[in-house]
Amino acid sequence: MTQSAGGIRFILNDREIALDTLQPTATLLDFLRLEKRLTGTKEGCAEGDCGACTVLVGRLAGNDLVYESVNACIRFTGSLNATHVVTVEHLAASDGTLHPVQQAMVDYHGSQCGFCTPGFVMSLYGLWLSKDNPSRADIEKTLQGNLCRCTGYEPIVKAAEAVAAARPDAVFDPIVKVRKDIIARLSAIRSTQTIRMGSEDATLIVPGTAADLAEALFDHPQATIIAGSTDVGLWVTKQMRALNPVIFINGLEDLQFIREMDGGILIGAGVSYSAAFSAISARYPAFGRMLDRLGGEQVRNMGTIGGNVANGSPIGDTPPPLIALGASVNLRSKAGERTVPLESYFIDYGRQDRRPGEFVESIFVPDLPTGDHFAVYKISKRRDEDISALCGAFRIALDSFNIVTSARIAFGGMAGTPKRAEHVEAALIGKPWTEETVQAAQAAFDLDYQPLTDWRATAEYRILTAKNLLLRFLLETAGQQAELVRFEVTA
Numbered sequence: 001m002t003q004s005a006g007g008i009r010f011i012l013n014d015r016e017i018a019l020d021t022l023q024p025t026a027t028l029l030d031f032l033r034l035e036k037r038l039t040g041t042k043e044g045c046a047e048g049d050c051g052a053c054t055v056l057v058g059r060l061a062g063n064d065l066v067y068e069s070v071n072a073c074i075r076f077t078g079s080l081n082a083t084h085v086v087t088v089e090h091l092a093a094s095d096g097t098l099h100p101v102q103q104a105m106v107d108y109h110g111s112q113c114g115f116c117t118p119g120f121v122m123s124l125y126g127l128w129l130s131k132d133n134p135s136r137a138d139i140e141k142t143l144q145g146n147l148c149r150c151t152g153y154e155p156i157v158k159a160a161e162a163v164a165a166a167r168p169d170a171v172f173d174p175i176v177k178v179r180k181d182i183i184a185r186l187s188a189i190r191s192t193q194t195i196r197m198g199s200e201d202a203t204l205i206v207p208g209t210a211a212d213l214a215e216a217l218f219d220h221p222q223a224t225i226i227a228g229s230t231d232v233g234l235w236v237t238k239q240m241r242a243l244n245p246v247i248f249i250n251g252l253e254d255l256q257f258i259r260e261m262d263g264g265i266l267i268g269a270g271v272s273y274s275a276a277f278s279a280i281s282a283r284y285p286a287f288g289r290m291l292d293r294l295g296g297e298q299v300r301n302m303g304t305i306g307g308n309v310a311n312g313s314p315i316g317d318t319p320p321p322l323i324a325l326g327a328s329v330n331l332r333s334k335a336g337e338r339t340v341p342l343e344s345y346f347i348d349y350g351r352q353d354r355r356p357g358e359f360v361e362s363i364f365v366p367d368l369p370t371g372d373h374f375a376v377y378k379i380s381k382r383r384d385e386d387i388s389a390l391c392g393a394f395r396i397a398l399d400s401f402n403i404v405t406s407a408r409i410a411f412g413g414m415a416g417t418p419k420r421a422e423h424v425e426a427a428l429i430g431k432p433w434t435e436e437t438v439q440a441a442q443a444a445f446d447l448d449y450q451p452l453t454d455w456r457a458t459a460e461y462r463i464l465t466a467k468n469l470l471l472r473f474l475l476e477t478a479g480q481q482a483e484l485v486r487f488e489v490t491a
Contacts, residue, residue, distance in 0.1 A: 007197055008206070009189045010080040011182065012036065013090040014174075022078055022197055024204040024246035025236045029053050029072040032087060040088040040118045041072055044147075046237040048074045048230055048299055049385065051146030054119035056126050058084035058175075058182065059251070060190060065183050067175070068274065068301035069126040069145070074233025075302065076226065078197075078204045079248045082190040084182050086175065088118040091125060093172050100166050101125045104159035112150035120146050123297065124160050129175065134164050144384045145296020203245035210254035210332065213359060216247055218334040221356035223247045227270060228302035230295065231311055255306065255361065264366040269306025269359070276305055284368060287321045290376040294318075296385040309342065310360040312352045312417065317391050319346070319418035321376045323410035324393035325365055332361040339364075349416030372397045373477045377469050381456065388413050389457035392466060394473040396428065404428045404437070409470070414449040414462055423447040424470070438474045442467040
């Protein structure tokens with residue numbers, strides 16, 4: 001494993017930052033506010049929910065430069081090597097002229113108390129950079145991760161609509177005019193050497209390749225691997241946990257791939273939800289619709305499918321549809337590789353079939369066979385940017401006589417792990433796909449799941465909702481309109 005002595009290097013607005021010492025759990029938000037006094041970026045929730053801390057992080061993708069909105073409160077500074085961090089202070093011209101996005105917020109009264117405003121501006125600026133003439137739906141999707149208690153959002157949306165037609169290269173812009181220069185500077189910083197910083201009590205590692213990651217885990221099997229930090233970030237900001245050593249893999253290009261293969265797609269563990277959206281939506285539209293509700297835009301830009309799987313949370317949103325689709329996970333270590341069915345990867349609460357030194361390298365998702373019916377339902381108190389009370393994925397195959405020939409049903413939020421409903425499946429297979437069959441099979445949910453009661457939902461609500469979702473799936477596959485009473489809007 002080749003070591004680099006250069007430390008963490010990145011560009012902050014227009015200046016290059018070089019950090020030779022850094023705590024593994026130091027957040028970008030604290031670095032901006034406490035060390036650089038860039039206080040436009042606010043701390044609201046410290047858990048990636050409110051968006052007041054939104055900044056843009058630009059990263060090299062091949063020879064291109066991609067900017068994404070992220071939550072600085074749960075983004076660790078050690079994950080920023082070879083990136084360009086842009087804060088709200090960088091938008092206005094040197095003479096004080098506001099950027100068009102900022103000016104539109106003034107003109108359309110998009111700010112009241114002002115605390116959340118910098119985060120909204122940065123989210124809208126990210127959209128303005130990346131998409132010409134965005135629709136209202138695009139704007140609303142961009143703002144899923146930004147909360148405001150004052151304006152009711154409509155003035156902010158109107159400001160975004162007003163500025164949407166403006167071209168980034170038609171006006172002053174702090175990124176567009178120096179984009180080539182930033183690419184050159186980041187290319188000079190980027191390296192395949194492994195960065196190792198800190199002491200025995202606080203070690204930070206940024207591997208240069210997947211082989212280096214395997215080597216680092218061989219040396220430090222107890223290390224915490226951090227990709228998007230959308231969950232691990234809260235371990236630090238809410239639980240005050242000390243993590244050591246920490247291995248950052250978000251910049252590891254070896255894990256950032258999507259390969260179209262015979263019979264399915266192979267998704268690298270480092271691929272974010274946003275980056276995977278197009279490929280998943282094209283092959284599994286119901287899965288794609290659910291991804292649109294997984295966190296806000298900032299969370300989808302940071303979080304990875306591999307991290308969602310590796311973390312093993314019982315309420316992770318991607319495992320249920322992946323299990324229903326028959327996905328498998330490829331595990332890698334210094335000793336070699338092995339592949340296991342995803343459903344067997346989850347052993348118990350907090351336990352996964354991952355040996356010391358192993359990491360999730362990729363997930364293979366088989367194609368949905370022609371004629372199979374597939375649906376994903378996310379149940380949450382709030383439609384957008386909320387954690388699931390439960391998430392169910394359903395897949396069945398029918399023969400020409402409307403008989404169920406195969407069934408795969410998986411739920412999150414119903415057990416200590418993402419789990420298949422094997423008794424329900426058995427109650428369906430070989431039976432006609434009718435309401436009578438479904439009603440009889442609903443009783444089998446009590447054999448498959450004994451959910452808990454928590455602040456998201458009661459056990460009774462969860463089991464009843466799971467049963468009703470099976471009925472909804474029947475009605476939808478039969479082309480009927482489901483008229484189910486429920487407490488939230490599903491996917």
